[in-house]
Amino acid sequence: MTLRSTLRYVLGRLGGAAILLVVYSFGIYSLLALAPGDPVRLLLGNLPATPETMDAIRVRYNLDDPFFVQYWNWLTDALHLDLGQSVLTGQDVSSAILERAGVTVQLGLLTFLITMALGIPLGMVAGLRRGRFADRVVSQLAMFSVSAPSFAVGILLIIVFAGQLNWLPSIGAGEGGADRLRHLILPAVALSTATIALVVRYTRTAVIEVAGQDYIIAARARGVKPSRLLFNYVLRNSLVPVITAAGVVLSFVMVGAVVVEATFALPGLGSLLVSAVQQKDLPIVQGVTLVIAAAVFLINLVTDLAYLAVDPRIAVDGASR
């Protein structure tokens, strides 16, 4: 594929994602109108509900304008990275998000690494040893871990590794660097139990499918070395579905972080969202949701670009579409 068609493809996908994001933002903004009770009272926060304060809120949030005008104002502000202020602390939503995003991104990446580093090899073993002992063990474990909720796993990990064994810290995000890593290990493991199972299943299915293909038999017949067969034939050809799984994993991590951060008291986007929901701090809820949505869209775009890199056939089809 030429550079130009790749570029056109990427721009097309970005444009599509932008349109979807606008649609999505409309839904998010509508939360304000859909939430039970008067939006004015919702936006008052801790302020006393006097006629003056209520008028001030109405003016500041343009609540007397028609709904679409309100939305338009909010959207244009959001495009300038102004997501409003927290009704409780008065802090800018965008700076609150920036402050908390670091922990969540680190947690997400660590979870992703653990998931892929364990999920792909286990899935390959299960696929190549289909129906044998190793496959049955791996498949049963995957079944078990996918059905274990991550907060429950988190609590179990805290009891065992932080409480009983006292190997790792149970709460907080630590001081950065190695300490940060120590603090993130348990949450990441808790979060990856379900995602590993997903990757194992995708990989296993893909490997079984690929291992039965003619080109594997032909390659064996002409004496291609087993190691090349494993990596250049089986693994590479299994990658496309595995990349799909990787995209799902990343998206899932963004959402799953909400629960796990609360369990481990991590100051990330997830716990920010949870506390904002509890305290009815609507601008924060809107802002965090929008950021998470944008991240998920971005992950999907990167996933699709990864297909291009892995499979030359998709490169041509995708670009000519």
Next chain:
Amino acid sequence: MTEHASRLLDVAGLTIGVRTGGEQRILVDGVDLHLDLGETIGIVGESGSGKSLSVRSLLQLLPAGFTATGAAQLSGVNVLTASERDMRRVRGRQASMILQDPFTMLNPLMRVGRHLEEVLREKPEYRAMSKPERRAEVQRRLEEVGITDPGVARRYPFQLSGGMRQRVGIAATLATDPALIIADEPTTALDAVTQQEILELLISIQRQRRMSMIMITHDLRVAFAACDRVYVMYAGAMMEAGPSDELSRSPRHPYTLGLLASEPPLDRRLARLPVIQGELPSVRDQQVGCRFAERCEWATPDCTQERVRLAPIGDDRSSACLRVDEIGRELAARFETVEHGAVEAAHQDLSAPVIVALEGVSKTYGHGNGAVAALEDVSLTIRQGQAVALVGESGSGKTTLGRCLVGLESVSRGTAEVFGIDITRGAKLPRSDVRTWRSKVQYVFQDPYSSLNPRMTIGQTLAEAGRQAALVGDAPVLSVEEVLERVGLRAQYAARRPSALSGGERQRVAIGRALALNPELLICDEPVSALDVSVQAQVLNLLNDIRRETGIALLFITHDLAVVRQVADTVYVLEKGRVVETGSAQVLDSPSSGYTKQLLEAVPRTSSDWLGKRSQMGKA
């Protein structure tokens, strides 16, 4: 054949079984065969004969759960019992394999050149080369298989045509310089012209390198033309073996005779194609007796009770038929009548009303510069009761044309009337016209395995079609039983599901489903190309019978000129979307277009001169 040739491969009593649900099933039963250095043998059989399994077991490449017993010595190694470690020295160096489907035989994510490099690297002399030398070596090996464009090594398999891919597959297979090459249906998925080229290539390389070759094929003509000796397998057992020219002239087993007879001749139209009665038996436990007995007209009770095995009958020939001595004369006499069977002239009524009239029809896909023309300026007429054949290779547009006639594709330009309905209007047609169109024209697809709904019984499928017919309501609706009878199936089939049926039976059901709507035109898109020869003959006879009984018109879409000869009154030859030749079936006797001549030349013929010309030119 050389007189003191040494033995390369000796197989005795090869038996392959598979364990499914705690039950052992025997798929290959006591196969004996041998191969000398520099010799080419063919293993011929229909699906289920066990020919592919037999050769795969020689490289220990059977699917999981399959076990092979017996003895198979390949250059002194017992390849059935050798360890995986020893097999790694056998695979590639001693024997290598080319598979049927060029579209799935190469790693889709690896460039062509890499396929060669990765096995060449095993050779010390290649490792000693410099980078440019290595590139030249890959290039040299691609040139050996007729790829002269140096850019091909950098391309991915999906960027090449089927024929090119098969050439690359052959080059990769040869890169290890094996003593034996196993070609498992190497040309089945290719067009006739490409098939001829690939076979010629294989044979010339085999001669130049003095390799041995085992060619697996379902096509007796291909085997006779390409191989020194031919083995015939049926239902997991060896039926007959012998030198190609003798086997093709005087079969010594009723099954071989049946196979030869079912092959439709290219040069004349038979009133009726000879068929082998019945269908392939389902696989059972190890059984004593001849597996062909229940379909054999010469079978006696002994045939099912005595142990049968391939036995020498002199002149380097062997047969597994117990009665070979008794019935030899009868077989010869029958073969004589087959070779000179009752010939029927193509007959058609050119005054019958026109039911399909296409004038300057074009079909393009895409827009602007990327537009691809599938059909260009095609004019075609079908009259009531006429059998028209649409002939061409893949990509000729023949299927697109058929699909346009039933509305699965739309016509881009030109005029097209079907039963007086202007089908170019497509979605703008009134409902009543669409109904008439749909009921008068019916379609039979190529693949009987995917064209029937697996969840519905045959009865449900046929009844559903009948309800469609009732909607139009101007013709008497056929009952499920009537439809089954018309396509030669017993009434019990109504309760079965497609999975319980063989390929031939499914295609009968698909034809029945089309007939249930009482159509006046039946479009058959390669209806027999997925079927075995013996079943193909049955289905062709069925279609001819139906035509005779109901006066239905047929549009027969096919790449197979011998099939055309058996069914068509009028022939249209398509090349790249254009009609290059048209006329009565006599077109096949005296073609005027160079393309038609090329197609005729490419139809496999038993005699070795079919492949001989080009490879001999190569030698001179």
